[in-house]
Amino acid sequence: MTATTSTAPAWAALNSGKPAFLRYYAYLGFLAGLTALALLTDGGYNEDTYIFKLVSIAGGGLWGIGGALIGVAAGFMLSLAKPESTDSRIARNLLPWLDGMLLMLVIAWGLSLLEPHQNLVTYEDQSKLISGRIIMAMNVLFIFAAVSYVMHLFAPAAFIGRMGTLSAWIATYAGGSALILRWYESYLIDSEIGHAPVSNLYEVFILLFCITSAIYLVMERRYQARAMGAFVMLLVACGVFFAIWLESLGQADIKPLVPALQSYWMKIHVPLNFIGYGAFAVACAAGMTYLLRDRLERSKPNGRMLSLFPSLDQLDQLAYKSVAIGFPAFTLATILGAAWAAEAWGGYWSWDPKETWALIVWLFYGAYLHVRVSHGWGGKTLAWWAVVGFLVTLFCFVGVNMYLSGLHSYGRLS
Amino acid sequence: MPLAVVLLLVLSIASVIGTVLLQNQEQADYLHQYGPIWYWTFRSLGLFDMYHTWWFLTLLGFLMASLSACLIRNVPRMLKDMRAGKVSIADKSLQNFHHKEEWISAETDIATLQTAAGTALREWELKSTEEEGCTYIRADKGRYHKWGYILVHTAILVILIGGWMSVQFGFRGNMAVVEGAMENEISFLKGTDTEYLDMPFEVRCNDFFIDFYPTGMPKEFRSNLTIIDGGKEVLTSDIIVNEPLYYKGIYLYQSSFGDGGSKLKFKLFPLDGGKTRSIETAVYQTWTDPKTGTSLEITDFKPFNVENMANPGQPKKFKDLGPAVEYIIRSPGQDPMKIKSFMNPFEFDGHNQGMLMLVSTTGDARDYRTMALGLDFTNPKEWQLYNAFLRRIRNADTSNKKANFEAFKSAMEEVFGKERPADFQDLGMRTLQAISMLPKIPWAFIPMPESFEQKYYTGLQVTRDPGVNVVWIGSAILVFGLCIMFYMPHRKLWVVLKPENGKTHITLGGMTNSNRLAFEHSFNEIVTRLSDAFGQSPEQRGKV
Numbered sequence: 001m002t003a004t005t006s007t008a009p010a011w012a013a014l015n016s017g018k019p020a021f022l023r024y025y026a027y028l029g030f031l032a033g034l035t036a037l038a039l040l041t042d043g044g045y046n047e048d049t050y051i052f053k054l055v056s057i058a059g060g061g062l063w064g065i066g067g068a069l070i071g072v073a074a075g076f077m078l079s080l081a082k083p084e085s086t087d088s089r090i091a092r093n094l095l096p097w098l099d100g101m102l103l104m105l106v107i108a109w110g111l112s113l114l115e116p117h118q119n120l121v122t123y124e125d126q127s128k129l130i131s132g133r134i135i136m137a138m139n140v141l142f143i144f145a146a147v148s149y150v151m152h153l154f155a156p157a158a159f160i161g162r163m164g165t166l167s168a169w170i171a172t173y174a175g176g177s178a179l180i181l182r183w184y185e186s187y188l189i190d191s192e193i194g195h196a197p198v199s200n201l202y203e204v205f206i207l208l209f210c211i212t213s214a215i216y217l218v219m220e221r222r223y224q225a226r227a228m229g230a231f232v233m234l235l236v237a238c239g240v241f242f243a244i245w246l247e248s249l250g251q252a253d254i255k256p257l258v259p260a261l262q263s264y265w266m267k268i269h270v271p272l273n274f275i276g277y278g279a280f281a282v283a284c285a286a287g288m289t290y291l292l293r294d295r296l297e298r299s300k301p302n303g304r305m306l307s308l309f310p311s312l313d314q315l316d317q318l319a320y321k322s323v324a325i326g327f328p329a330f331t332l333a334t335i336l337g338a339a340w341a342a343e344a345w346g347g348y349w350s351w352d353p354k355e356t357w358a359l360i361v362w363l364f365y366g367a368y369l370h371v372r373v374s375h376g377w378g379g380k381t382l383a384w385w386a387v388v389g390f391l392v393t394l395f396c397f398v399g400v401n402m403y404l405s406g407l408h409s410y411g412r413l414s
Numbered sequence: 415m416p417l418a419v420v421l422l423l424v425l426s427i428a429s430v431i432g433t434v435l436l437q438n439q440e441q442a443d444y445l446h447q448y449g450p451i452w453y454w455t456f457r458s459l460g461l462f463d464m465y466h467t468w469w470f471l472t473l474l475g476f477l478m479a480s481l482s483a484c485l486i487r488n489v490p491r492m493l494k495d496m497r498a499g500k501v502s503i504a505d506k507s508l509q510n511f512h513h514k515e516e517w518i519s520a521e522t523d524i525a526t527l528q529t530a531a532g533t534a535l536r537e538w539e540l541k542s543t544e545e546e547g548c549t550y551i552r553a554d555k556g557r558y559h560k561w562g563y564i565l566v567h568t569a570i571l572v573i574l575i576g577g578w579m580s581v582q583f584g585f586r587g588n589m590a591v592v593e594g595a596m597e598n599e600i601s602f603l604k605g606t607d608t609e610y611l612d613m614p615f616e617v618r619c620n621d622f623f624i625d626f627y628p629t630g631m632p633k634e635f636r637s638n639l640t641i642i643d644g645g646k647e648v649l650t651s652d653i654i655v656n657e658p659l660y661y662k663g664i665y666l667y668q669s670s671f672g673d674g675g676s677k678l679k680f681k682l683f684p685l686d687g688g689k690t691r692s693i694e695t696a697v698y699q700t701w702t703d704p705k706t707g708t709s710l711e712i713t714d715f716k717p718f719n720v721e722n723m724a725n726p727g728q729p730k731k732f733k734d735l736g737p738a739v740e741y742i743i744r745s746p747g748q749d750p751m752k753i754k755s756f757m758n759p760f761e762f763d764g765h766n767q768g769m770l771m772l773v774s775t776t777g778d779a780r781d782y783r784t785m786a787l788g789l790d791f792t793n794p795k796e797w798q799l800y801n802a803f804l805r806r807i808r809n810a811d812t813s814n815k816k817a818n819f820e821a822f823k824s825a826m827e828e829v830f831g832k833e834r835p836a837d838f839q840d841l842g843m844r845t846l847q848a849i850s851m852l853p854k855i856p857w858a859f860i861p862m863p864e865s866f867e868q869k870y871y872t873g874l875q876v877t878r879d880p881g882v883n884v885v886w887i888g889s890a891i892l893v894f895g896l897c898i899m900f901y902m903p904h905r906k907l908w909v910v911l912k913p914e915n916g917k918t919h920i921t922l923g924g925m926t927n928s929n930r931l932a933f934e935h936s937f938n939e940i941v942t943r944l945s946d947a948f949g950q951s952p953e954q955r956g957k958v
Contacts, residue, residue, distance in 0.1 A: 084537055123629065124724075124731060192627065223931060256627040259635055259655040317931050324929070328896040335889040344656050346667040346875035347586050348885060349577065351465045353433035360426040367422040373563075373899075373928070375416055404433055 015095070017086055022075045024091040027098045029071015030064050037063040047264060051187070051194065096218065104173060108180035115181075121188050126253055129185045134178040135206060135252075139240045141171035142209060146233035153230050156308050161226050168213050168233060175210040179203065186254045193256040198270040201401060202251045205243045207271065208397075209236050211278030215325065219282070225318060227293075227309040231285035242398075265340035272333035277393055279326025280365070284390030286319035290383035316378050319386045327365050334358050353404040357396035364389050418480050425473055432464040438603050463605050466581075474574060481571045485564070492560040499557070501543040502550045503908045503923070511923035512930075513937045517950045519918045524549050524911050527918060530947040531909050535940070538907065551909040559904035559927065565895025572888030579881030585611060586877040589666075591619035592674035593869045596642065600876045613876065614662065615643040620650070622671060622870040629732050630720020635668050637872040663878055670873030673697045676715045677867040678739060682859040683791065685852065687801045690794075692864060697739075706858040707746045714740040717868055719756070735760065735770075739863040742777070748856050752777045757863045759790040766790055766837065768844045769862070788847030791862045796841070799829045800848050807849075903928040907940065920948065 013019065037059055038045045053059035079086050115121075116128045126132075148164030179197045187194035197203045216232040219225055246252065257266075293309045300306065310318070337358070338348040349355060368385050371377040435456065444462060445453045460467035508514070521527055531551055532540055538553035587600030598616040601608050618640045625634040634654055641649040641661050653659045659666040676697045683690050695701040695712055702709040717737045724731040736758040744750045754772040761767065768789050772782035789796045802825035807818060822842060826834065835841060852860070903926050910921045922944060926933040945951055 087537075190628070192633070222935075256629060256631055256633065259632060262634075263656040265656075314931070317929075321929065321931060324900040328893065328900055331896055332893050335893065338889070339886070342879075342882060343658065344667070346658065346665060346669065346877045347580075347879065348882060351432060351437060356429045356433045360429050363422045363426040363429075367419045370422070371416065371419055375419075400433070 016092075018079060020095055021079060021086040021088065021091055022072050024088075024095050024098070025071040025075025025078075026068040027071070027095075027102075029074065030068040032071065033063040033065075033067020034060065036067065045264065047262060052191075097214075100173075100214070101176070104176040104180060107173060107177040108184070111177060111181055112184050115185070115188065118188055121185070123189050123193065123254075126185075126189070129182075129188075129254075131178045131181040131185055132252060134174050134181065138171045138174040138178060138206070138209070139244060141167045141174065142213070142233065142240050143237050145171060145213075146230070146237035149226070149230040149233045153227060153305055153308060156304065161229075164229060164233065165217070165220065165226070168217055168229070172210050172213045172217065175206050175213075179206055179210070182254065189254060190256075193254065195257045195261075196267045198266060198274075199257055199261055200251060200255065201398070202243060202246045204270060204274060205239060205246065207274050208277055208281070209239055209243075211274050212236055212281045215278055215282050215322065216285070219318060219321070223310065223314065223318065225286075225289075225310045225314070228285055228289045228315070228318065231288045231292075232282055235281050235285060260344055263340060263344065265336065265343070269333055269337045269340055272329050272336065276326045276330025276333055277397055279322045279329065280361075280386075280390050280393045283319045283322035283326065283386040286315050286322060287383035287386030287390075290315040290319065291380065291387070294380060294383075312379070316382070319383065320372065323365060323368060323386070323389075327369065330358075330362065330365070334362060353400050354396070357392075357400050361389070361393050361396045364392050418484065421473070421477055421480055425477065428464075428470060428473060431461060435461050435464070437465070438463055441606055457606070460605070463603065466605070478571060478574050481567050481574075485567050485571070489564055492564060496557055496560055499541070499552065499554065501541045501552045502545045502548075503552075503910070508908060508910065508921060508923045511925055513924040513934070515922040515941045515944075515952045517920040517922075517945070517948050517952050518914075519920055519948050519950050521948070522913065522916065522918055524913070524918065527911055527920065527948065531911075531944060534943040534947040535907065535909075547913065549911040551911070553907040553909070555905040556902040557904060559898060559902055562895050562897075562899030562902065565891050566899060569888045569890075569892035569895055572891060573885050576881040576884030576886075576888055579884055580879045581881075584877065584879040584881060586875065586879070587611060588669070589613075589617065589874045589876050590672075590871045591617055591637075591639075591874065592871040593619050593622055595619065595674075613664065615641050615648075617666065617874065618642060619872045622674075622872045624671070624870075626718060626720065630718070630734070635671055635872075637668055637671075637874070639666065639872075639874075663880075665877050665879075667875040667877070668872065669875040672871055672873065673715050674869040674871035675699075676869045678712060678715060679864045679866070680710070680861045681791070681864045682861050683797060684859045685855060686858070687804070690797070703858070708857055708859070709744045710861055711742040711744070712739060713742060713752075715866060715868065716740075717866070737863070737866060739866075741861075743857060743861070745857045749775060750777065751775055752779070752782075754779075754782060755861070755863055757792075757866075759792060760786075765840055766844075768847065786847060786851070787860070788844040788849075788851055790844070791860075795829050795835075796845075799825055799841070800845055800852070802828045803845055804849065900928070903933070905933060905936070909944075920944075 034054065037053060038050055041053070041059075041063075042049075111130060111134065114130055116130075120128055145164050145168040148160055148167060152161040152164055182197040182203070183194075186197070198207060212232065213236055216229065220229060289309065290312060293306065293312060293315065296303055296306050296309075297312075309315070334355075337355070341350065341355070342348040368382065368389060371385075372382060439462070441457075441462075444456070448456065456462060460469075464470055519527060528542065528549060528551065535551075535553045538555055539557060540551060540553050542549060542551045544550070585600070585602065587602035589597050589600045591597045596616045596618045598613045599610050600613060601610050603609075619637055620640055621638040623634075623636045624632055625636070627633045636652055636654050638650070638652050639659060640647050641659075643662075649659075649661055651659050653666060653668045655668050658668070674697075678695055678697065680693050680695065680701075681690055682693060682703075693701055695710065697712045697715050700709055700711040715737070719735040719738050720732050721735055722731065723733045735756055738754055738756045740752070740754045742750050742752050752774040756770050759766050759768050760770045767786065769787040769791050771785045771787060773785050774781040774783070789800055791797060803822055806821035806825055822845070826838065905924065905926045907922065907924045910923075912919045912921070922941065924933070924937050924940070941952060
C-alpha cells in the first residue's frame with residue numbers, strides 16, 4: 001500500500017510547501033493571539049467574559065488577526081532562515097485538521113444567520129433552534145454512510161464507495177458545525193446559560209461521532225483503507241441510534257452548567273478524552289476488519305470481497321496507528337482531568353468510578369502497547385485486544401454513567 | 415504472557431471491583447444491601463475501602479518493583495545503543511531490509527556521490543565510513559527514540575511515588591462550618607472508621623450564598639471564609655467550587671452545603687377548633703408537645719423549591735414554590751410520617767389554591783403524595799371561616815345542599831361581616847375541600863411553618879497534599895515520553911557506495927521501529943530525491 005493523495009495541482013500547491021507552511025504559522029499565531037487575549041487583558045482569564053471578548057472586533061478580531069499576521073511573518077522569516085523547515089512533518093499532519101476546524105467555524109457562522117431572532121428563543125422551548133435539525137441531518141448521513149460502506153463490501157463499485165466517503169465527510173462537517181452552532185445557541189438562550197457544548201452525554205456523543213469519523217477519513221485518504229470504513233461507520237451508526245434515543249428522553253436540550261463544570265478545564269479535558277475514545281473506536285474497527293479478513297482468507301481465499309481489504313499487515317499497522325493517536329491523547333486527558341479534580345474536588349485522584357475506569361482503559365491499552373513494542377506481539381491476538389479494548393472504553397464512557405454512581409454524575413441519564 | 419502485562423491486567427480487573435461496589439458508604443447501608451454473610455465477606459476483604467487495602471497496595475508495590483527492575487535491566491543497554499551505532503553494515507543484513515532500493519551510477523568519484531547523497535538527506539544525522547573499498551553512509555532520525563521508553567517507565571514510577579507521598583504525608587477530610595460559627599476539626603474515613611484531625615487554624619464561615627439559574631438549578635455556591643490563626647484573623651476570602659482557598663500548605667474547597675440549623679416558627683392549628691399557638695424550634699431539633707405527646711423532628715429547610723409545573727411533553731415551566739420545611743411527625747398510636755410543608759399557599763392561574771403538603775408514610779422522599787389542604791393558613795380569617803362553617807354543619811344533614819349553603823353564608827357573615835372578600839367563590843370551594851380533607855388528619859393539630867431565620871452550613875473539603883507536585887512532574891514526563899515514543903520513531907537509512915566494473919553500485923536500505931506506514935511514504939520520497947541526486951532512476955530489481 002502506498003500513501004497517495006490524488007488532488008488537483010492548484011489545490012496541491014496550496015497544501016504543500018510554503019503556502020501550507022505559512023498558513024500553519026498563521027493558525028499558530030491566531031491561537032497564540034487568542035491565548036494572549038485571555039491571559040494578558042483586563043486582569044487575566046475570566047470564564048464569563050472571555051467569550052464576549054473573543055467575538056468582539058477589538059478583542060478576538062484584533063488579537064486573533066494580529067496574531068495570525070505575526071505568525072505569518074514569523075513563518076516567513078523561518079522559511080528564509082531554514083528553507084528545509086517548510087517541509088515540517090508536524091505542520092503537514094496538523095494542517096488538514098486546522099483547515100477543517102476553520103471550515104466548520106465558517107459553516108457554523110453561515111448557519112447562525114438562519115437562526116431565529118433571540119426573542120423567539122427561550123429556555124423552555126428550544127425547538128426553533130436549528131442545530132437540532134443539522135444534527136438530525138448528520139444522523140441520517142452517518143446511517144447512509146454506514147449502509148453505503150457495507151454495500152460497497154458486497155458490490156465493490158467505486159461509485160458506492162465514493163458515496164459512503166462523501167456522506168461521511170459531509171456528516172462530519174455537519175456534526176462539527178452543529179456543535180459550534182449549539183455553543184452559539186446556548187448564549188442565544190441566555191448569556192448566563194451559555195457554555196461549551198461538551199457538558200452532557202448527548203453533546204459528547206456527537207463529538208465522538210465527528211472525531212471517530214474524521215480520524216478514519218484521514219486514514220482512508222492516506223492509506224486507502226475503505227473496507228475498514230464499513231466497521232467504523234457501523235460503530236458510528238450504532239452510536240447514532242443511541243443518540244436518537246437520548247434525544248427522545250429529552251437529553252438534547254441545552255441545560256445550564258452545574259457549578260462543578262464551570263471551569264475552563266471542561267473545554268480541554270472533555271474534547272481530549274474524546275480524541276482518545278474516537279481513536280480507540282477506529283482501532284477497534286481496524287481490529288474487526290483484520291479479524292474478518294483473516295476469516296475470509298481461510299474460508300474464501302479467492303473471494304471478490306478480499307481484494308477490497310488492505311493486507312493483514314496494513315490493518316495491524318492501522319490499528320496500532322490509531323492507538324498511537326488515542327493513547328497519548330487519553331493519557332493527557334486523564335492527567336488534565338486529575339488536575340481539574342485537584343482544583344475542584346480537593347484531590348487529584350479519588351478512585352471515583354469514572355476515574356477508575358479511565359485507569360482501567362489506560363492499563364488495558366498500556367498492556368497492548370507493551371506486548372506489541374517490547375514483545376513483538378501482533379496479528380490476531382492484538383486485533384482482538386483492540387476490539388475488547390474498545391468495549392472497555394465504551395463501558396468507561398457510557399456504562400459508568402448508566403450503571404455506576406460517583407462524582408462524574410453530570411453525565412448521567414436522568 | 416509477560417509478567418508486567420499480567421500485572422497490568424490483574425490491576426485493572428481488581429480496580430473493577432471497587433467501581434461496582436460503592437466505596438466508603440455507611441456500614442449500615444452495606445449490611446442492608448448485601449445481607450450479613452456477604453457483608454462480612456466483603457468487609458473482611460476490605461472491599462468497602464478497597465483501594466487502601468494491603469492487597470491492593472501490594473499489587474501497586476509489585477508494579478513499582480517490576481518497573482524498577484525493567485529500568486535497571488534495560489536503561490544501560492538502551493543508553494549504549496543510542497550512543498553507539500555502527501556505521502557500516504553487512505551486505506546480508508541490508509538484503510533483509512523491508513525497504514530497499516538500488517542504483518547503478520556511471521559516476522565513479524565516490525566523493526561526488528557522497529556529497530550528492532548528503533545534500534539529499536540534509537535533514538538527517540549523517541555519519542560515514544569506508545571499509546574494504548565500500549563507502550557507508552548512515553543516516554539517522556529520532557535516534558533518541560528509546561528515551562521515550564525510559565521516560566514513560568520512569569514517569570509511572572514517579573507518579574506512584576507521588577501518590578504514596580500524598581497518602582503518607584497528606585490528609586483529606588471534611589469540615590462543616592455553620593454560618594457565623596468556627597471550626598477547626600476535620601473528619602475522614604479510614605477503613606470503616608471515622609477519624610478526626612485538628613487543623614492548625616480555625617475557619618469561620620461568615621456567609622454562604624447560593625445563586626440559582628431561572629430553571630432552579632444551582633448556579634453557584636459561594637462561602638465567605640475567615641481563617642483565624644492563633645486568635646488573629648489572618649485571611650478573609652470567598653471560595654466557589656472551582657476556586658479553593660490556600661493557607662499554610664492546606665487547601666479549602668467548597669464541596670457541599672446544607673442547613674445549619676435554621677430557626678423556625680410554627681403555628682399549630684388544633685383540629686378541635688381550639689386556639690392556635692406558635693412554637694419555636696430549629697432544623698435538626700425535635701419539639702414535643704407535652705399535652706398530646708406529638709413530636710416534630712425537623713429534618714430540613716429549603717428557602718427555594720423550584721419545580722417544573724408543565725405536564726410531561728409540554729414546554730417546561732419553572733416556578734418557585736417558596737420556602738418549605740421537611741419534618742417527621744410522630745403521634746402516639748400513629749405511624750411516623752415524613753412531611754414536606756410549604757410556607758406559602760400554592761397559586762395556579764392566578765388563583766389561590768390553599769396550602770400544599772407532601773406526605774410520605776414510608777419515610778422515603780420518593781413516596782411523597784401531594785395533599786391539598788384547601789385553606790390558606792397564612793390568612794387567619796380562612797381558619798376562622800373553616801371552624802365557623804364546621805361548627806354549623808357538624809350536627810346538620812350534610813347532604814342537604816341548601817342547608818350547607820346557608821351554613822356557609824352565615825359562617826361568612828360571622829367572619830367577614832357584611833363585606834365579602836373578592837374571591838369568596840374560590841374561598842367557598844376551598845373551604846369545602848378543607849371540610850373533606852382536614853378531619854382525616856390523625857394528629858391533634860396541623861403544624862404550619864410561619865417564619866424562618868435561615869442559616870446554612872458550608873461543607874468544606876480540607877486537604878494537604880505534599881505529593882501533588884511530584885505527581886505533576888511525573889505526568890509531564892509521561893506525556894513527553896509518550897510523544898517521543900509515538901511520534902519520534904527511530905528511522906535508519908544506509909547508503910552503500912560500492913565501485914563495480916567501472917561504475918558505482920549504490921544500495922539504499924531503510925528501517926524504522928514504529929509507524930511503518932508513514933515511513934513507507936517518506937522512504938518513497940527519499941528514493942525520488944536520491945534518484946535526482948544521482949541523476950539516475952532506480953534499478954528495478956530486488957524491490958520488495
